[in-house]
Amino acid sequence: MVAAGPGRSGWRQRWAxxxxxxxxxxxxxxxxxxxxxxxEARRMLTAAQTFAGLPADAVPPYVDLGRAExxxxxxxxAAIVELPDQPALPAPGYTGFSAYPQPAGPPFAGPRIDAGTAVVxxxxVVLYGNRRxxxxxxxxxxxxxxPDNRTTLMRVSNRxxxxxxCVEPATAASFRFNLSLALAExxxxxxxxxxxxxxxxxxxxRYRPQPPPVAMEQQAPMTARLGPGVLVAAAVTAILLLCGIAVALAPPSPQTSDTPQADSTTTTGRVSSALPTSTPAAPPTSPPPVTAPTTPPRQPPRLCRPARPQPSRPEAHPFLPYAQGCQPVRAPSNPYGYNYCSRGSRITDPKPDICSYFDCIDNFWNGKGYMIECDDGMVSMSGGRQGSCSYHGGNNRTVYDG
Structure with a gap:
């Protein structure tokens, strides 16, 4: 092979x-x-084989674990999201879990109704926020x-x-792994x-990256001889030439009026106008006063709408299952004003379609008391009676008709 030298094969070698x-x-x-x-996948495999749960001192005191839990x-x-409709979801299990990062899809558009600490x-799975x-x-x-790599949906038979x-992207892999492992357990x-x-x-x-082929100087294209700086300069010069030719060939702008415009420097107190008039008017004996325009100049249209102010959310206490004070957002939206904020009186005769807005227990209409919310978020009509919400974690709060 001939040795590389200036003007012969040096530029080819530099390209290679x-x-x-x-x-x-x-x-x-x-x-x-x-x-x-x-x-990371092998670390998950080791945890799946050996992990037996968190030690007792790593669990906050407000987490009420049951026997053998x-x-x-x-x-x-973490934040609770809720769907207004009822889509069909796959059967529960770990088959949908991937140990490897996946491309992020579109963000979940559903509303967030509460936020706090999630415990698997x-x-x-429990979330301790404004309510549990x-x-x-x-x-x-x-x-x-x-596919947004943040949201996990769960449908249970009692809602x-x-x-x-919905969790933060940095913690989504850990959350999904531990949830899949807990389901398997x-x-x-x-x-x-x-x-x-x-x-x-x-x-x-199978997807291990392979080393790339070695570039040889014989593969160098002729454009490499000019160098990247010369190519950029040539491209800029070509663009400027095209712009000059386009300006030179552009037709002259048409005249909007045959009436010559008055020179504002020779007429004192007169406002010149380029608008033609159909009938020439006699010159006024006194110049009209110049007044400021009464309407402000129009602003150019905006391409983006200003962001709407977002309502502030109540901040959950990091160590308490419930935040202090009453927040009206806790009650599901309904046309009857039913709430958890002690507005109104206790409900002994609920509306016939109230279970379309609240999650009612199976024997809701068999209750003989007043309307209450159970600890799992469902509502019952056994308020004030012994054994109310006994299969739903106990009583949580009273529902009012304010």
Missing amino acids: DRQNEQRRRAFEAAFGAWQRDGD VAFLVLPG TNRR REWLYAKLVGFAHL VRASGL STNDRAGFVAHLEQQISEHQ
């Missing part, structure tokens, strides 16, 4: 060196990301991780609407979840 450096950097970045994803995750900064156990909301695995009939939790299928992760790790090996 630049190409090989760019390819090396791209390969190292891709391989590093692939390796980090694999390390173990907490897997305590996650602040081997029996349920829980999803029991035994009543779970639908389950889905949404009308599907709801779920609740059905004694931890071995199946381990096999699910092992299959994903094996599949990940």
Whole structure:
């Protein structure tokens, strides 16, 4: 091969060196990301095989764990989302969990109705916010991780609407892993979840980045001889030439009027106008006064609407299951003014369609007391009677007809 020299093959070699450096950097970045994803998946596999729950001192005192119930995750900064409709969700389980990052889809558009600390156990998911909301695995009939990489929807048999939790992107992988592991543990299928992760790790090996081919100087295109600076200068020059030609060929603008305009420098106190008149008017004996316009000049249209002010949300206490004070937003929206804020009187004869707005227990209409909310968020008509809400975690608060 002839030695590289100025004007012969030196520019080809420089092109090959630049190409090989760019390819090396791209390969190292891709391989590093692939390796980090694999390390994280293997860490999840180890946790799925050995993790037995959080120690007792890592669980906040307000979390009321039952007998043989173990907490897997305590996650602040979670929010409850709720769907106004009733979509069909896949069957609950761990099959929808991926140990590897997925491209983020469109954000979830549903409303957020509460926020606080989420606790994942081997029996349920609980959110401690302005009020407590829980999803029991035994009543779970639908389950889905949404493609926004933040939201998980859960449908339970004791509520009308599907709801779920939205977490921060940095904690979404941990939340989804612990929830999938807890679901597997609740059905004694931890071995199946381990096999699910092992299959994903094996599949990940197929996508190991391969080293790029080496660029040879014989592959250098002729444009590489000019260098990037010369090409940019040539492109700018071409654009300027095209703009000059377009201006030169543009037709002259048509005259809007044949009447010559008066020179404002020779007429004192006169306002010149370029608008033609059909009948020439006699010159006035005295110049008309010049007045300021009565209407302000129109502003150019805005391309974006100003952001609407968002209502402030009550801040939940980090160590208490319920925030202090009453917030009207706690009660579901309804046309009858039913609320939790002691406005009005107790409800002994609810409206016939009230279960379309509140989550009623199965034997709601068999109750012989007044309307109350149970600890799981459902409402009952057994207020003031012994054993009310006994299958729903106990009594929470009274509903009023304000």
